Amino acid sequence: MNPALALGTVAAAQGDPFPVLLADEQVRDLSEFAGSVHELLQRWDELSPRLRELRAGGSWRPLEGLRVLPPLIPGQILQAGANYRTHVIDLAVKHNPDRDEAAVRAETAEMMDRRVAGGEPYFFIGLTSAVTGPYDDVVLPAYSEKHDWELELAAVIGREAFRVDRADALSHVAGYTIANDLTTRDLVFRKDMPEIGSDWFRAKNAPGFTPLGPWLVPAEFVEEHPRITLRLNGELMQDESTKDMLFDVAALVSAASQTTPLRPGDVVLTGSPAGNGLHHGRLLRAGDVMTGSITGLGTQTTRCVAP
Template sequence: MKLLRYGPHGQEKPGLLAQDGSIRDLSGIVPDIAGDVLSSAGLERLRSIDPATLPRVDGNPRIGPCVGQVGKFICIGLNYSDHAAESGMAVPPEPIIFMKATSAICGPNDGIELPRGSEKTDWEVELGIVIGKAAKYVDEAQALDHVAGYCVVNDVSERSFQIERSGQWTKGKSADTFGPVGPWLVTRDEIPNPQNLGMWLEVDEKRYQNGSTETMVYGVAFLVSYLSQFMSLQPGDVIATGTPPGVGMGMKPPVYLRPGNRVRLGIEGLGQQEQLVRSWKEQR
């Protein structure tokens, strides 16, 4: 099942992607793709509905972030050994955890806004985990029971803010539009093995990233269990699990985003995103 949110920014409605590619309106069934809707019971209720009985959404509406009311946007750093190598950093003995501001979250095609003073804004295609059931001190063997599904995330990063401005990575990760999420939340039953998904990213039709989740250092089940030892995970929390090699910072010489660039990225079974890069001075 592929769930989504559509409509103007801040006024998104819940929807479902039917097998024929049409969007079906769920607003008469649930208020949002959030909270209890993401539980096993909530998803089973939606799964029992015949999409043909739902109102069809006409035209080509804006697709918003596939999860609403996100409480935490948690990220894992250097989780692919080959990406750590291109960054000149060692694979960490435990997962590196940092946060993105939830205000960075945007739709998958909304565009990337370069923040004021940006010099080194970069891209990172990542597998996103969406929590469906609260998790606290969860064993790895039960961790996936707490996952509602998966989505594509572009962990957009301003490297000079992240690395050269002191302190935590969060300041380089949290500008508005730095968290495109979606297009769909694909429920866990459709992705039996999240550790075998191809992933890619292009800038202006040039392929920079071409990897697979199979090369993660720390897998999905481990990460959910690990994070739950330090904080409770709540329905709707999003975990971005790291990126394969091919980021702009790793190029020789480095390549960073400029206004007018077009970024395309996707993950096998989870859909694609496309973003036009613009200056912060341009109107949203």
């Protein structure tokens, strides 16, 4: 089910993309205000109070028959890693198969308590070239057979944030969308240079590895702790509330803004909950269909295809 009110980007079969307001399965063209959702976000303080007014007027058309594209092409993509307690514990167990599982879980839980008390979020950078639509096929690169899913809540910036306090950070968030931060597991750590650590560039930035959308829902319409669910071929794999986050959205936005200005149209991925393929021992194969939903944000459906 689509959200009650949202922004998005659509295109007719042979037409150019255009920004829209979505309401009740109908869309209103917003091209009179800007050429894209990214441009709309540059005027977010001006336009966001008018969303209900815009809903009441203008010319509307059915969503049916239009292609739904990524709601926006971000400026920057900042990705938070290891930000869900259960997910981190499960990964630690998988990476330490020769150790006692209870001991690994206890040590990892203690480590995360220390992170929350005195540490900072962990970020890396994504490429906009990896962004694809919420219903587009994703080609699984032939250089690996260990591609995985990571469904995430994505915060979209609507007001520049630079060195903002945590208490003020959410006022800089225009809204939220869905991202699936796909990962090639065997490329995360460099075997040729183990001392250099992780290689997120190769592991996460293949074309189509960031399905985004379908919609950008204004923050005022999103509940405090939405639920993230992903099904693989109909089987539930991820099912977790954002309550399991180590650092919440406000903490993430504040921390990222200490290093770089976050500008309207930037996107902050907030980490993936437990239930990835590595945990289940079942990674992606050609023909798989991922169906990802977040409460109030809609659903994306992505089919995996062979190269």
